[in-house]
Each structure stands twice: as structure tokens, then as C-alpha cells.
Amino acid sequence: MKVEVFRVSNDVMKNQCYLIHHQGSGILIDPAWDYELIDGYLSEHKIVLKGVMLTHSHKDHVNLAGKFTREYGVPVYMSAVEVERYDFSCLNLVQLAHLSKVVVGDFEIIALLTPGHSAGSMCYLVNGHCFTGDTIFIEGVGSCSETDVDDLYDSVQYVKKQLSKNTLIWPGHSFGMAPGMEMGYLLDNNLYFQLDERDLFRNFRLRKNRPDPLVFY
Template identity: 40%
Template sequence: MTSSGCRTDIQGYQVFPLRICYQFMINYCYIILDRFSGEAAIVDPAWDLEALQGKLQEMGARPTMILLTHSHYDHVNLVAPLVREYDPKVILSRQERDYYQFSCDNLFAAEHLDQIRLGETLINCLLTPGHTTGSMCYLLSHSLFTGDTVFVEGCGICTTEGGSASGMFESIQRIKRTVEPHVSVFPGHCYGRAPGCSLASVMEHNIYFHLESKRQFVDFRMRKGQTNSFAFK
């Protein structure tokens, strides 16, 4: 596990990205710290419980919330031990919970445009299906946590159960309409650039933000002959 720095914005919260490796998987999970209350939210906790707990202890943070962008195992596998240890609320979209029958203690189903408070920090829920049927992004004043919906370099695959390239197109259009260009993007995986790029930069360099036709987008995302799941161009 390595820490990738932090960002503090004018609203009084900090974001701590954690790069965590397990076999061939590299995930980013995040700790959001509300500086006024000391409360923390953990986004997509994965793989290395000891490292995550060590970071929380170093920060002196109280984890009161877990934010899940979707229910794939590499984004949720630390939920149960964290709930046992800290008793936080666990937030997941209702669509994701119902479709995949995901369950855990302290689970709260969120709807599109729900607002959640972490101390003094406001978190907005954006339903962004495509990678899964109920993928959700979490929008703060200067930060967007995208899971496997949007990467800096591309977007998530749409071939797993409940995935939809058409849904992914609509979700990216929603992000373009909803999120301000200055907002920093924090995805679940990175493939060259570090997390925290501005949405303006993502929109400039990410090919999926340039495809204005749904048919063109779907054909490109689902094209044959891709060398691997991360062949974005």
C-alpha cells in the first residue's frame, strides 16, 4: 500500500488516496476526512485491512461511513471487518443492492441525488449505471469518486452481469452535465496518471468524453479485438 498524497479544499475536508495491490489487482480506495468533526468516510475499501487501519490511526480519524461505488468484490471485500471494528453506515445504491442482492450489516440504500453529510461535508449521490446496473458516483464540492465508471484514461467495461454500454454513455453525459470542470476525479483504478486530475483534464484526454453519439459510443466500447479490458483507445 502506498499513499498518494492528499487534497484539502476550501470546504474543510481532505482526501487521502491509498494505492493498494493484491496479486495482479491495483485498486485505489480513499479516505475522506471532515476536518471539523474528525469523521471519516472510506470509499471502496479493498484488500489491505492493516494498511487502511494504520492510515486511519495516523490521521486520528473516526470512520463513520463507507461509500461503495458498486458491489464488485475488489471494491467491497473489507466492508465486513470494517463494520465489525467501527460500526459505520454503509452506503450503496438501491439499484445495485437489489439487482445483485448485496447485503451487509448497517447497509443503507441510496437513491439518485440523495445528499449525505459527513460532519460538515456534503456528499451528493449520482447514479451512473454502465459498469454495473447500479453504479454510483459520489460528488463533493471539489471531488468526484467514480469507482469503475470513469477512469482518467477511459471508462469501465460493460460486459459483466448488469453492465450496459448504452447506460455508460448516459452516465458520462450526466457527469458532463452535472459536475463542474474544476472538480478532481478519483477513480477506482488508474492506468498511467495518478488520481486527482480535474474533470476538465479528463474531458480533454479521455476518448469516451468525445463520443457524442450513443451508437458510436456503444460500438466503440463494445468493439471486437480489444487486447484487454483496459484498451481504452
């Protein structure tokens, strides 16, 4: 399995969306902003798109989901919690529960419900790779409200227990480090993975003197 990283942006947000592919079939994860770039790669490399996985419903992660499903007729996957909470709609939408296993093309995908950044955020585990959206970054964790910080804490603790140290982490944004680092690196270097006590995690995540709110650490 290969992972292609597309670094895309609008005037404000800079995102990483992903294409995983194997033997000519592929899946997009959180496609946004630059349809021509992503579609051109599919065409150039003769990759048949089999589906679109969405980690959550924020615009910078779903911006092109509708266009790709209209053009290619493929299913779009999102957590049922996210769909219901934010009234998300999309052609060919398939709703997933926690620990759902779906086969899309050549890939078996395990969906992990990881709320906090949004109510129904999901991480997708595929062949030793985990696509974390805005739940977990290499450098930190996603933004959250005061009412959601406990959910984010629980999600980080859950991921710590579920993923092996050699699982590769592919987040929706980067703030200096390249995506695709091993989970072991995060355990050693991401401060949020070292804050085992709920109150310490909560207080640090909600601290008032953190950097620009678009820098999530």
C-alpha cells in the first residue's frame, strides 16, 4: 500500500489530504480545496477511485467529497455520530459506527470513533496506517471547546492503548513535522500523550497563553 500526501490550501487553512492506493485502486481521505491536483494524480497514475473516507465534517476536510462522489460514483464514509450531530449530507453517504470494518476496493478499514475535536470525529486504521484527521497531530492534538475537552482526553487515551508503536500516523494538518511518523515518536514527543491525568490534560489544552488558535498544540 502506498500513501500519497496532497498539501492543499485556501486563503486560510492548510490541509493534508491523502490517497491510499494499491495495484491501481485507491481511496481518498478528507479531499479538499484542489480538485485538479488530486484528480490529475488519479488520471496520471491510472488509479481507479473506490471510495472517500471523511474523518469529520469541517469544511476543510469535506470540501471536495461531493464532487468526487458525483464524478466517480463512489461511496463516501463518515461516522454516524458526526452525520447526525451536524446534519451532514452527501451523495452516496455511508454512516459508520465505532469499530466498523469496511472493505473498500483492496482495503479493509477499521473505523475508530474519537470525539473531541468534533462530536463524531473518526480515525481510520488501514494496514498499519492511521489517518487521524484533526483528533491527533504529530505535534499535538486538535482544537476543542471546554465542554469537549474530556472527550478529546478519552480519545487520546484510547488511541494510546489501541495503536502499536510502529503504526504510522497521518494527520489532517502539520506544524513542522512531516506526516507518517510512527506512533512511538508521538508517545515520546507529543506532550498530550504524556499527560495521563485528566485534569492536567484539560488545563493544558485549554490554557489561555497558547499560540494562534490555528496552531493546535
